[in-house]
Amino acid sequence: MDDLDKYIEKRKKKIPKFARNYDDGYEQFKIGALxxxxxxxxxxxxxxxxxxxxxxxxxxxxxxxxAEDIRLSTLANYAKALGKSLRLEVA
Known part of the structure; x- marks a missing residue:
């Protein structure tokens, strides 16, 4: 774990709202990056x-x-335009 990861974990433990916002933001970022x-x-x-x-x-x-609040149909159309399919998982 590098210094940034340590800092983030420390803030997440101290500030619950930061933890929620960080995790939600990361998931949205990850969708766009994918x-x-x-x-x-x-x-x-x-x-x-x-x-x-x-x-x-x-x-x-x-x-x-x-990629916040992106519609499922938009994700599916984007994947289709790439010649791919969309697969969702609830974990």
Whole structure:
């Protein structure tokens, strides 16, 4: 565990609201990061995926960088545009 991880864990223990907000924010960030990684792996630019989804590059950027409150149908359409399927898991 590096210094940043130690700091985050320390704050999470001291401030419950920080812990909740951090964990929620991380999950939203992770969704966007996974979408971006899948797009890059497919060899597509934001402009190309936007064209497939009939939207603008700015909308794709917003999805990849701020995936909060993203609709399930948007996730499914994004995956389909990449030639992939969406798989959800409740753990």
């Amino acid at each position: 979408l971006k990684e899948a797009r890059i792996s497919a060899g597509l630019t934001q402009e190309q995926i936007a064209a497939k989804l009939k939207t603008r590059k700015s909308a794709i950027s917003r999805i990849e960088n701020h």
